[in-house]
Amino acid sequence: MAILLVCLMVTADASDVAKKGKKSRKVIKRTDEKEPVEQKDIQDAIDVLLDDESALKDNVCAKKHCGAGKECRVNEQGEAECGCIASCPEEKDPRRMICSNQNETWTSDCELYRMRCLCKTGSEECTDSKYDHAHVDYFGSCKDVPQCTADEMADFPRRMRDWLFNVMRDMADRHDLSPHFLQMEREAEKDLSRKWANAAIWKFCDLDGHPHDRKVSRHELFPIRAPLVALEHCIQPFLDSCDVDNDHFITLKEWGTCLELSEDEIEDKCDGVRDEAENAI
Numbered sequence: 001m002a003i004l005l006v007c008l009m010v011t012a013d014a015s016d017v018a019k020k021g022k023k024s025r026k027v028i029k030r031t032d033e034k035e036p037v038e039q040k041d042i043q044d045a046i047d048v049l050l051d052d053e054s055a056l057k058d059n060v061c062a063k064k065h066c067g068a069g070k071e072c073r074v075n076e077q078g079e080a081e082c083g084c085i086a087s088c089p090e091e092k093d094p095r096r097m098i099c100s101n102q103n104e105t106w107t108s109d110c111e112l113y114r115m116r117c118l119c120k121t122g123s124e125e126c127t128d129s130k131y132d133h134a135h136v137d138y139f140g141s142c143k144d145v146p147q148c149t150a151d152e153m154a155d156f157p158r159r160m161r162d163w164l165f166n167v168m169r170d171m172a173d174r175h176d177l178s179p180h181f182l183q184m185e186r187e188a189e190k191d192l193s194r195k196w197a198n199a200a201i202w203k204f205c206d207l208d209g210h211p212h213d214r215k216v217s218r219h220e221l222f223p224i225r226a227p228l229v230a231l232e233h234c235i236q237p238f239l240d241s242c243d244v245d246n247d248h249f250i251t252l253k254e255w256g257t258c259l260e261l262s263e264d265e266i267e268d269k270c271d272g273v274r275d276e277a278e279n280a281i
């Protein structure tokens with residue numbers, strides 16, 4: 001980058017000297033005629049620089065992972081570094097709104113995590129130090145989630161089983177399932193006794209990814225919880241009820257029991273699934 005800048009400056013200087021030399025031998029009128037061409041040359045040089053800067057950023061930042069609210073930049077040493085997102089895309093779609101753990105509605109998760117980053121780094125743009133610990137609680141604007149009644153709670157495992165199977169079937173139709181999960185989905189379609197169990201096992205394996213340790217943490221529940229809280233007010237009490245021993249993790253056995261499946265219907269198929277997925281790569 002620095003070399004290119006020097007080259008461009010040298011080229012520009014050389015060109016200026018040549019032009020000045022020519023100008024001294026030419027009448028003023030002809031010099032005026034050349035001006036638009038010079039402006040175009042400058043613009044071309046700027047475009048080249050900008051393109052180069054963008055390509056450099058893509059290259060240097062290709063393998064740099066920055067967390068939520070941060071983005072990769074190239075520092076003066078030409079190295080990749082993470083900084084708070086300069087500005088989030090303007091969001092007008094209300095479906096992008098999120099409710100934070102501080103019960104505040106934000107226009108997007110980008111805005112919330114950008115603010116958290118600004119507060120954590122002591123930026124003047126931080127509006128309140130409480131945002132140090134902000135995160136997305138659920139998707140949608142904040143609302144008073146109604147109490148889940150005993151009757152609703154009693155019916156919820158059945159609704160959840162149905163919902164899981166429907167999601168699995170939709171993903172199979174869209175070819176979004178790995179071969180192993182697709183086989184489980186086909187088995188569930190043919191053998192109704194496997195319908196709910198296979199969907200439950202698939203979702204458990206799907207959630208248990210970070211880390212894959214045969215138990216699902218509160219953090220790992222986020223993809224199932226966050227989109228549903230605003231729509232299904234029983235989801236949170238239901239998930240809480242799954243963790244019977246209250247150790248903040250849901251095991252496959254706890255998950256099966258919670259969905260009212262019998263213990264012998266639930267088998268740990270996650271390892272096989274992952275081995276197969278890795279072999280396929």
Ligand SMILES: [Ca+2]
Pocket residue numbers: 207208209210211212213214215216217220
């Ligand atoms: Ca896990």
Ligand SMILES: [Ca+2]
Pocket residue numbers: 242243244245246247248249250251254
């Ligand atoms: Ca537990």
